Amino acid sequence: MSETARPDERAGTDSAIPSLGAVFAAVTMAAVLVPVRSGVDDPFIQVAAAFAVVAVVGFLARRHGALERTPGALAAAGASLLVVLLTGYALNQGTTAPTTVPGLEWTVSSIFLAFVAAGASIGIAAADYAGVSTAGLVERTLRFSTMVVLGFAGLVGMAVVSIVFTPLLGTGDLEGQLLQFLSTSLGLGSVAAIYMAMRGYDRTFVDLEVPDLRAVLWTVGGLALLFGALVGISLAMTAIGVETAEHGTTQQVEQNPELIAVIVPGMLLIVGPFEELLYRNVVQKSLYETFSRYGAVVVTSVVFSSVHVSAYGVNSTAGEVLATLVVLFGLSLVLGFLYERTDNLVVPALVHGAYNAIQMLVLVL
Incomplete structure (x- = not known):
């Protein structure tokens, strides 16, 4: 549907x-x-x-x-x-x-x-x-609210991991980046695992499959589609004079290009997989039970963009953050569509990680 x-x-x-x-x-x-x-x-x-x-x-x-x-x-x-x-x-x-x-x-x-x-x-x-129906709307609202809470629980999980490991890793630029990746993997991964355990899901709930030719084509095409969407949205915003916010990681790379050696593999192996695990395999897949599949893609994108407020709020105005969330919403639609088409977490995880990594590489080339 x-x-x-x-x-x-x-x-x-x-x-x-x-x-x-x-x-x-x-x-x-x-x-x-x-x-x-x-x-x-x-x-x-x-x-x-x-x-x-x-x-x-x-x-x-x-x-x-x-x-x-x-x-x-x-x-x-x-x-x-x-x-x-x-x-x-x-x-x-x-x-x-x-x-x-x-x-x-x-x-x-x-x-x-x-x-x-x-x-x-x-x-x-x-x-x-x-x-x-009214009952159906109430059910969907409750499910949406649950997914919003789950999304922000991921942020809380990341914050807890960061607090625990900061004294062990230190506060330098490299240590801070490693801490961010550790927080992403343990924080988001733990929240996903806890939710799955509460719902009685086992490991088969995670849609991990070795990519076949179809999945590879979706991955390549999805990456092109994601950058196409970024270019299109960016051009439209530039034409009307809309300013967007800058991600904290982008600022770190601009100030310390040597971090790229850690950031690129981190985006590919941690950020892409674990963000997609929570927001696509857990949130979006759970929404399939209440919404249509395409409806779930849209609702998941609302959750995904909303939880990224903290990543763009530093040194940016509220209007710039809002515009950036609109961009993230559009990009999330693409990732959600890829997962909906393939039912394979590997595809959006690879596309998401490669997209982030390429963006970081462009900053230092």
């Missing part, structure tokens, strides 16, 4: 899904109208407000039967996607529109709130399009 979510047999007349979508779309609309009413002179925000209204109308039309499922859901999803792109661009350009939460002393970015709410609206519209 290629839908974003599996249709449920009881779905079809469930009006709760578009009603929920209307709520999130209304939150989006309110969040973008706040800076408009306060005088923020940003045409992207003004256009985003117009599309937020379209999303609200689309969901309400679905709720009251004025539009059939397909046109109504597509209209709401398309309008919400445009809001995500427009507000994301505004954030990257430095427009945040901070707003004080009534009754509290917290200040939140109205634009970021609109970005998140519109993203949720896309997911709800996709569920409506696929005919998912």
Whole structure:
């Protein structure tokens, strides 16, 4: 199945899904109208407000039967996607529109709130399009939340390993790089193993197969596709003036090129395999139980990009980090697609590791 979510047999007349979508779309609309009413002179925000209204109308039309499922859901999803792109661009350009939460002393970015709410609206519209029932949406939301927790548990696992081994390895550049690879392997590997044990999976759950000719072709083609996606996204962002953040490892290589002798094999043998083990073989494969296979690829990419915030947050603005996460989301779609096509962890692991290694090598050539 290629839908974003599996249709449920009881779905079809469930009006709760578009009603929920209307709520999130209304939150989006309110969040973008706040800076408009306060005088923020940003045409992207003004256009985003117009599309937020379209999303609200689309969901309400679905709720009251004025539009059939397909046109109504597509209209709401398309309008919400445009809001995500427009507000994301505004954030990257430095427009945040901070707003004080009534009754509290917290200040939140109205634009970021609109970005998140519109993203949720896309997911709800996709569920409506696929005919998912309310119970089905709850099930998918819980599974998605579990995978988000699992993804961030990987970060916690890496942090714990780093804390334990830092006194043993030291704090130099080389030692720090070795510690990072050790943290990646033990941290992500342990979280994957613990989750598999909790679910009662044995080693056969890990899709490790010796690559045949088909897998080799997917690996070569996938690497080309991944760099093609990077070039395409980068050119598009450059054309519209979007700035991205720089990975901490990239900064280290630029400052100390000798580290490349350790980083390249580390990317191939540790980062690629262990990140793909957790995010593809565990997260994506687990999502197959609830989502369609292509839907699982998309949801996994949301998790994958989200957990990389810490890797790009140093010396970068929130807008630059957000743009970088968009790039990672696109690249993760490619890796997820490769795993979905082959059901062989070796393929995305090789492509991921080779992609990272080549990027590092380009910095010193």
